[in-house]
Amino acid sequence: MFFYAAKIGWFVLQPLAAILLVAILGLLAGWLGRPRIAAGLFVLATATLAVCSLTPLGLVMTAVLEDRFPRPDLPPAIDGIIVLGGAFDTRVARTRGMNELNDAADRVTAGMELAQRYPKAKLLFSGGVAALLEEDIPETEAAEALYRGLGLAPDRLLLDGRARDTFENAVFAKELAQPKPGEVWVLVTSASHMPRAVGCFRVAGFDIVPYPVDYRTPSGPALWRPSSTTTRNLEKVHFAIREYLGLVAYRLSGRTDALFPAP
Numbered sequence: 555m556f557f558y559a560a561k562i563g564w565f566v567l568q569p570l571a572a573i574l575l576v577a578i579l580g581l582l583a584g585w586l587g588r589p590r591i592a593a594g595l596f597v598l599a600t601a602t603l604a605v606c607s608l609t610p611l612g613l614v615m616t617a618v619l620e621d622r623f624p625r626p627d628l629p630p631a632i633d634g635i636i637v638l639g640g641a642f643d644t645r646v647a648r649t650r651g652m653n654e655l656n657d658a659a660d661r662v663t664a665g666m667e668l669a670q671r672y673p674k675a676k677l678l679f680s681g682g683v684a685a686l687l688e689e690d691i692p693e694t695e696a697a698e699a700l701y702r703g704l705g706l707a708p709d710r711l712l713l714d715g716r717a718r719d720t721f722e723n724a725v726f727a728k729e730l731a732q733p734k735p736g737e738v739w740v741l742v743t744s745a746s747h748m749p750r751a752v753g754c755f756r757v758a759g760f761d762i763v764p765y766p767v768d769y770r771t772p773s774g775p776a777l778w779r780p781s782s783t784t785t786r787n788l789e790k791v792h793f794a795i796r797e798y799l800g801l802v803a804y805r806l807s808g809r810t811d812a813l814f815p816a817p
Contacts, residue, residue, distance in 0.1 A: 612790025620745035637665035639681015639693040660768035678712040724758035744768035753810025
């Protein structure tokens with residue numbers, strides 16, 4: 555139930571959909587003879603779109619998430635690497651018969667880099683079917699083909715194709731990995747997603763070392779310079795709001811151990 559509620563709720567609350575909804579309400583108010591309300595709603599929709607697409611708002615919102623967990627210095631030996639799904643475009647894979655990585659590809663490549671650095675470590679990839687309204691393939695199919703093609707030995711690869719969200723990532727990864735006391739498992743996911751992921755793994759009782767990748771924001775003064783491509787600025791707001799809403803929803807449902815998990 556949580557999975558479906560989250561998908562439907564986000565469809566309505568995502569920035570562009572919300573702005574469009576406000577504009578539609580403005581049209582409706584005008585049609586009902588409420589010109590002042592209509593004008594106010596149109597101004598609100600226009601101003602929100604301008605702020606999201608022309609300012610560094612999205613960069614700042616995303617940087618707060620990305621800076622929460624700094625990348626650690628890893629020990630000389632680790633036992634396992636957990637890579638969370640979200641890096642494959644499964645609709646392309648299903649319809650075109652070929653793998654396609656998306657903007658979160660660093661999750662997959664960083665996982666392979668760590669697997670090469672630690673040749674005795676297992677690599678666990680967790681990613682099932684996240685589509686709501688259509689049949690899809692689990693990300694594990696694409697991940698298995700990619701990692702096997704890059705030379706990862708089959709006996710080092712663990713695949714969880716059941717997880718549909720971050721909490722299920724944590725629960726099913728623990729079932730599959732069966733970590734023993736004293737083992738070191740490294741969690742690889744996007745830096746902006748790491749706080750929620752860590753909170754889920756803590757609730758699941760799986761002690762991991764956070765290893766954030768896939769940074770979307772610069773550091774220093776460059777953070778305050780928005781992109782000249784307005785859609786990139788809007789995209790940052792889009793993903794940041796989704797993550798903040800996810801943090802709130804996961805905390806309220808007991809899926810994380812804190813509202814904003816920290817090291």
